[in-house]
Amino acid sequence: MNKRKIASALLMFSSVVYAEAAEAVDLLTVVEQSTDHDADLAAFRAGSIAAGEALPKARAALLPQVAAGWGRAYNSTVTEGVPNTHYWQNGWTVALTQPVFDWSRWTTYKQADFVQARGAVDLARAQQSAILRAVQTYFDELAAEDELTRADDYTAALDVHLEELRRRRRAGEATVIDVQEAEAACEQARSQQLDARDDLQLKRLALEHLTGQRFAGLSRLSDAAVMPGLYPEDMESWASQAEAHDYTVQLKQIDRRIAELEVEKARAARLPVVNLTASHTPAGAASGYVRPTTTTTAMLSVNIPIFEGGATSANIDEKLALEDRAQDELVAATRLAGASAREYWSRFLAGVARVEALSRLVQSSRAALNATKVGYRVGTRGSADVLRASDAFFANRRDLIRARYATVVGLIQLKAATASLDLDEVARVNELVLNVGDRQPVTRADVQHAVVDAKVERVAVEAKIETAAADTEMPLAVVGTQPPQSVAGTDPQPAAIDAAVQRALGSIRQQ
Template sequence: MTLAKLFIPLGMCLALAPPGASSGELLSVVNDALVHDAELSAANSEIAIGREEVPIARAALLPRLDGGWGRTYNQIKTDNQPTTRYWQNGWMITLTQPVFDWERWVALRQADIASAKAELEYASAWQALVLRSANAYFDLLAAAQEQSRASDYLSAVSEQHALTVKLQAGGEATLIDVQEARSRLSEAQLRQQDALRNLDSRRRVLETLTGRDVTPPAKINLSRTKPWLKARSLQQWVRQAETSSYSVQLGKLEVRNASEDSEKARAQRYPVINLSASHAPSGAAAGYSEPTTTNSAMLTISAPLFTGGANRARLRQTLAEEEKAENRLLGATRKSTADTREWFQRFNWARDRSQALSEIVRLNASSLAATRKGYQAGSRTNLDVLRAQEVLFASRGEQAKANYEMLSAFLALKAEVASLNLGDIQLLDDWLTADASTS
């Protein structure tokens, strides 16, 4: 895979991040998290760091020009002649040009890999933050719905308790009925307190991610599904995960880098050819010596003759590192494939479960209505009504849980194949907003 192809996911992420676009709270939450997160900003800085590796490595292959100035003390002793002593000033320019150094050429290729790795790591961190903030928002919505259901349940139990007390006063209900209603009332109050605490906790999590307080919408309806939520065939997802997953792409870069390390180890055996030239004029020194100018040019060839086995050991070491990188790539591919299959199954399971629970909720609501009529007619007991209320409350909670699991699994599935972007968040946001307006 070429490095240009590796950069495509990041380009998609950045291109699909419209500034200021917000049709609903979900997209706003994700955008705020992307701006607020310090770790993502650090990863963005790593891109700038990685990009500079290429010009640094390239500079090692280009000519180098050095200049300097110095003051020299000279003492000349000649037999049967007086000793000559003098100071001399001079400057020098040196030009050095590598002619052949294979290790530096390999380092240039590795710098390109380092730059690509920084881009991929940022894209992976960007996508992980989008997924984390979206899930945190779903958790907030679920907590808000749970608190709403707990309040509705408390109201229903309170009404049943009040009715039971009234019937008991008229001799139509027993003391046991009143005690059962009071027990359920206490339990409903405790549930409401737990729901409020959970809602507050979820709001704090989102506040940490976004840097602001996020208020859930007053009403959310997830009773319908859009066609775009239908996943493709499993094999399509798996094939995409095997090639596009960020862990797989990073693993491929590690294999390439390890291969280049092996090439650098082999380059230790090759000769190194350098060309150098210098120009060094020196001034006269108070009449003791005439000005002199030294020009030199030299072509040097150096090659290792004996290193005590270090080069062979280094090559064996890099070959082992290359094998290690290949095994890690294989492990990353297998894990990505397994995770993709898991999220695909979770999405379909949650979708089917949501549809089934929708019918169960409808039936439980009808059952509660019938039980209440039966209680008023004397054919059902107070405990029957309380149990029917409990069953309806629990089934509504399970349905909401399945809905959010479906949305979360879909985003996780997209993330596993490195295709999650703000376009998906926008679709979900529009869907949630439309549902809220029609609920």
């Protein structure tokens, strides 16, 4: 490859890097666009609006009902011995009905608060699930990009080693077996490269499906990023937070309260119903045989149920059984929420420890690879040793990349388990671990400097390998994210639920 081709290739590479740096989007942008594009989340928003109408509907059943009507009728009266009477009559009527005592309607009115609250909590849970999906998909694509970079670097390193082996083979310093082993390793690396490229394509399609658009690039995980810490640090505080505020637990709490009111409504069927009714009907006759008549009626009616064939008792027993089921489901949801929080807490701390261990392992394997290369040059190590050391280093580097992403996602999952995951938390994580300015464009001076030597290609490949190894090092300091609300002394509510719904949830916890 001549200098002109090398310069053209590097210029193309620099333009791609610069374009990606200019158009890269961060985690918060992806999450926001994902939630705006999510059709399922839009359906939950519409459902929440529909649930909010339960309260005015129930209130309307307690208010006066006024109806009016107008009509025109033809009357024909035939009486023996009396002349027949035929005339048209028209008039209008106004009727008013005011419930005075109807315990079933009043219970439905109390129940409407919880129906409205259920719609809001259901929407908040859907929003949190959408955020969690977007975060997971974002880091899946980053992991796929890093895996492809690792596969490219691994393939380039093996190609350099294979070229050196072939040169030594021509000089009589290497065997055919060494060359064949290196060729087999190169083919395996190329297979990994193809798999990584296919996986990246699938991850990009998944992110495109989630957000509705294709991005030129994603902001990388900063090399200076630190794994966030947890406040409070003990597991049971997080478990208690989840057991009290997990969205599924809140839904089951609302369902239990609704079931209790359903029992109350069923028992109300045994109580009397008192209504006040009034009507006013002015009427006029078109012929001269009947005089216009105006009727005004007012009545207080009492309806007392006496016997309905046992339907009321059966309905009460049914609602009692459904109340027991709602209570059992609440217990199961509470236990599951606590167990999930403990699991995510353990996963996150294990992920932090794994990142630290893999960071040290990558440094050790890099040093071992460099030492093996030196030993190979002086004749104390063989080609197979270099291949094994290269494979170990790049495998450890891959595991470290995956562990860093998995740890960040584990923190997001822990936040979701305690119903505290929202856009503010995403923005906080975005500031902690992402740095949009990490990518620096390649300048023309860099390219001109790169083409000074005819052997720039091999030097660039080896430098790329060393730089990739060095980039895997990361600080191990721990910083804290926003702590969850204290379990003792406060009763925090998710920000996505408004004040009216919070009052309904507060009344549930007072039961």
